[in-house]
Amino acid sequence: MPEASPVKNFLSSLLPGNKKGAEPAQHQEGEQAAISSDTKPFEVAASDFPDKPPMVNGLSSQLMRQWKIAPIDVTDQEVKVAAANPEDLYLAEILENIYHRKVTLLGAAEEDILSAIYRWYDADADIEGQSEEAEASLDDELWDDPEQLKDLASEAPVIRLVNHFISQALEVKASDIHFEPFRDSLKVRFRIDGVLQDMETIAKRLQPAITSRIKLMGKMDIAEMRLPQDGRIKVKDGSREIDIRVSTLPTLFGESIVLRLLNRDEVKLELESLGFPNDIMGTFEELIQRPYGMILVTGPTGSGKTTTLYAVMNRINAPDKKIVTVEDPVEYQLDGINQIQVKPKINLTFASALRTILRQDPDVILIGEIRDAETAEIAVQSALTGHMVFSTLHTNDAASAVTRLQEMGVESYLLASSLLAVMAQRLVRKICPHCKEEYQMSPDLFEQASQVLGLDIKGEPPKIWRGKGCHHCANTGYSGRTAIFELLTVNDAVRRQILQGADSSTIAEEAVKHGMRTLRQDGLLKVLAGETTPEEVMRVTN
Numbered sequence: 001m002p003e004a005s006p007v008k009n010f011l012s013s014l015l016p017g018n019k020k021g022a023e024p025a026q027h028q029e030g031e032q033a034a035i036s037s038d039t040k041p042f043e044v045a046a047s048d049f050p051d052k053p054p055m056v057n058g059l060s061s062q063l064m065r066q067w068k069i070a071p072i073d074v075t076d077q078e079v080k081v082a083a084a085n086p087e088d089l090y091l092a093e094i095l096e097n098i099y100h101r102k103v104t105l106l107g108a109a110e111e112d113i114l115s116a117i118y119r120w121y122d123a124d125a126d127i128e129g130q131s132e133e134a135e136a137s138l139d140d141e142l143w144d145d146p147e148q149l150k151d152l153a154s155e156a157p158v159i160r161l162v163n164h165f166i167s168q169a170l171e172v173k174a175s176d177i178h179f180e181p182f183r184d185s186l187k188v189r190f191r192i193d194g195v196l197q198d199m200e201t202i203a204k205r206l207q208p209a210i211t212s213r214i215k216l217m218g219k220m221d222i223a224e225m226r227l228p229q230d231g232r233i234k235v236k237d238g239s240r241e242i243d244i245r246v247s248t249l250p251t252l253f254g255e256s257i258v259l260r261l262l263n264r265d266e267v268k269l270e271l272e273s274l275g276f277p278n279d280i281m282g283t284f285e286e287l288i289q290r291p292y293g294m295i296l297v298t299g300p301t302g303s304g305k306t307t308t309l310y311a312v313m314n315r316i317n318a319p320d321k322k323i324v325t326v327e328d329p330v331e332y333q334l335d336g337i338n339q340i341q342v343k344p345k346i347n348l349t350f351a352s353a354l355r356t357i358l359r360q361d362p363d364v365i366l367i368g369e370i371r372d373a374e375t376a377e378i379a380v381q382s383a384l385t386g387h388m389v390f391s392t393l394h395t396n397d398a399a400s401a402v403t404r405l406q407e408m409g410v411e412s413y414l415l416a417s418s419l420l421a422v423m424a425q426r427l428v429r430k431i432c433p434h435c436k437e438e439y440q441m442s443p444d445l446f447e448q449a450s451q452v453l454g455l456d457i458k459g460e461p462p463k464i465w466r467g468k469g470c471h472h473c474a475n476t477g478y479s480g481r482t483a484i485f486e487l488l489t490v491n492d493a494v495r496r497q498i499l500q501g502a503d504s505s506t507i508a509e510e511a512v513k514h515g516m517r518t519l520r521q522d523g524l525l526k527v528l529a530g531e532t533t534p535e536e537v538m539r540v541t542n
Contacts, residue, residue, distance in 0.1 A: 044072060044082040044108035046168045047474050049116040051200060054079075056099060061121040067091065069105075070113045070120075077101055082108035082116075115164050119200075122157070158209040162217070166244070166259070168199070170237055172474060175261060179214070181207055181254035192474070193429045193481050194302060211248075211255050218246035226250055233259075245329075262331060269311045269332070274304070275482035275531075277522065284423065284487060288312050288390075291363075293420035294383035296370075298395040304427050304483050305392040306331055309366060312390060313337055316364065324360060326353040327368035342368075350375045358382060367391035373409045380410055383418035397519065398422040398488035399508035402498055416490070416498040424486040424519055426540040428532045429478035435470040436530075438463045445534055449524050465530040482531060484523040484540070488516055 054074040064070055068084035069091070079099045083091065086105040095103040165188060169177050174190035181187075186202040202210070215222045218231025231246035245260040276284065287295060297305045310332055313323060317336050325334075328342040328350070338360075340353050350367060351374040357365060358378075369392050370376050383389045395401045401422045405415055441449070446461035467477025488494070488511045497507045512518065517525075523537030 042108050042112075043086070043106040043471060044112070045471050045474060046109070046112040046115070046171055047199065048072060048471060049082065049112065053120040059098060061117055064117050065114060068110050068113055069095075070108075070116050072106070078104060080104050080106060082106055082113055084108065084110040084113060111167070115168075118160065119164075158206075158213045161206070162210060162213045165199075166235060166261075169259075169261060170242065170263075173480075177259040177261070179210065179257040179259075181251060181256060183253055186210065186254075192476075193478055194427055195429070195476075197474070197476075207254055211257060214246060214257055214259070215248065218244075220246065220248065225255055237263075269307070269314045269334075271311045271315055274308060274311060275526075276485065277517075277525070280485050280487050280517070280522075283489065284421075285315070287421050287489070288316055288388075290388060290420060292383060292386045292388055294379060294389040294391070294418050295420050296391055296393055296401050296422045298393045298398060298401045298422060298424045299426055300394060300396075302427070303425055304481075305425065306368070308423075308425065308483070309390055309392065310334065313364075313366060316388075321363040322361060323364040323366070324357045324362040325366035325368070326350055326357065327366070351378060354378045354382070358387075362387060364388045364390070369393070370405070370408075376405055376408045376410050380405075380414050380418045384414065389418075395424070397504070397508065398424040398486050398516075399504040399511065402507055403504045406501070412499055412501055416495045419490050419498070421490060422488045424488075425483050426519055426523075427481045427483055428523060428526070428536040428540055429476075430480045430482050430531055431465050431533060432467040432470065432473035432477055432479040434472040434479070435468040435477065436465050437468055438465055441534075449527075449534075452518075452520050452524055454521075462528065464527055464534070466533050477533075478536075482526070484519055484526060484537070486517065486519045486522065489514075 049070065049072055054071045056071050056074045056079060059069075059071075070082045071079050072082050073080040079095070079101055081095060081103055083105040084107075085091070086107040088105070092103050092105050165177055169190055172190060172192055174192050175194075176191040178189040178191070178196065179186060180189065181204075183204075185204055186207045187198065188200045188202060189196050190199050191197075212222045214233075215229070215231065217233045220229045220231040227250065229246075229248045231248075233244040233246060235242045235244060240263070243262040245262065247258045247260075249256045249258075271281065271285070297308050299305050306327075313325070313334055317323060317334070322338070323336075324338045324340070326340045326342060330339045330341045333339065340348075340357070342348055342350055342353060350369070350371060354365070354367065354375065355378065365379075365382055365387055367375065367379055367389065370379055379389050379391055393401045393404055395404050399422070401424075402415065402419070406412060441461035441464050443461055467473060467479075469475035469477045473479045488508075490498070491514055493510050493514055494507060497510050502510075508516075508518075520537060520541045523532070523541060524534070526532050527534050527537060
């Protein structure tokens with residue numbers, strides 16, 4: 001058996017299997033946590049382990065840890081067992097004698113097996129056994145004593161539990177971890193490919209320890225529970241550093257906590273990786289190389305606007321250009337680019353930063369978001385005075401960005417002169433390549449798709465694809481995301497509509513006449529190409 005890596009050895013010390021005499025050294029405040037993210041394909045993923053151990057007698061938790069196995073599904077005829085070594089026929093025979101029924105061994109990561117056993121049998125006992133106060137952890141006395149909370153959060157079982165959630169989130173490529181307090185429990189949910197999924201339900205008495213542990217890691221005030229707080233954690237995942245943004249919000253039953261995982265290594269800041277169709281890519285590349293003007297990217301929160309603009313900055317970055325950005329917050333650091341983070345507490349806002357930036361002789365300005373009339377006015381004036389300006393807006397489609405700026409007070413003639421293009425985008429989940437299957441499109445859907453695409457197609461509906469669901473995609477049928485786009489270029493016809501003060505639907509109609517493809521049309525083309533499903537396109541474009 002190959003020798004375990006130092007990262008694996010360290011993770012083993014965080015996971016169960018160590019008795020009281022061999023507990024890992026306790027972490028200090030602000031210490032980085034080492035996290036494992038094993039990407040080997042296993043038949044049983046961490047998310048496949050049930051919340052509670054299956055009802056089957058015969059093995060103690062100590063033997064399960066020793067043999068590195070855990071039952072995950074039980075019927076009258078069969079027991080399915082997650083095993084670190086699923087090819088061990090001798091072990092299968094022993095288990096069949098113990099369980100008195102057929103045993104199927106399924107491959108699983110050793111860390112996941114030990115972690116599941118710990119959650120099933122040891123987590124509650126460890127916390128309960130720490131002190132009498134832990135049993136009454138929701139009492140005001142405990143909440144009001146920061147020192148007790150700090151001691152509770154520094155116990156090894158709590159450290160292991162929080163590390164388990166971060167490790168699991170990295171494994172399934174989750175973007176956020178939500179800890180949501182309710183009357184009788186603390187729910188843990190992961191946002192995977194933009195969709196929230198329930199992961200685990202934790203005993204309510206563990207809530208103070210988990211909350212305090214996360215706040216200590218994020219260097220936040222554990223005694224302050226009445227006001228929202230923000231923090232930051234850095235963790236190691238092998239050789240990579242993962243940046244985690246922490247946000248707490250007081251609710252009726254305690255503090256709701258959201259961890260946003262920012263993995264710079266997994267974000268591909270190249271335009272080619274974002275899913276642009278060839279025709280839109282060619283037009284967009286020509287537009288971003290212009291010497292002056294304004295280009296806007298629109299869409300709701302989480303639609304990939306910032307990633308698109310970072311990819312643009314990477315593409316146009318050159319020694320002969322000075323690029324300055326003003327963002328809230330700066331999510332990724334870009335080499336060769338001056339990045340400013342707004343700080344409203346000291347009056348460093350988008351507008352105040354922009355006024356200073358203009359005295360820095362920039363060629364390109366990136367504004368994280370146009371939120372108010374003052375920022376909009378400065379952005380338009382900058383575009384008119386020889387700067388290339390990029391920014392984002394929260395609108396449903398490209399044409400609505402024009403009317404939004406007009407509502408903010410930007411004059412139509414200034415907007416018509418400065419705006420080069422508006423691109424709306426959404427993120428759709430991609431079909432899992434491991435369980436992808438072909439099926440016949442229904443006649444109703446075929447008719448709707450034909451109308452949306454503006455085609456009069458006769459004959460049988462084409463075949464499209466979907467994901468059946470497998471352990472690679474946590475039985476969702478989807479794995480990863482790609483973008484769909486709507487690029488509105490401001491040509492003479494659109495410019496006339498802007499000058500006349502036309503509404504967004506009229507501007508959109510004019511743009512479609514001149515070749516603009518809508519979000520839904522671009523999404524349906526990706527459905528026909530086998531990249532995503534009709535349900536996904538309808539979900540993000542409704």
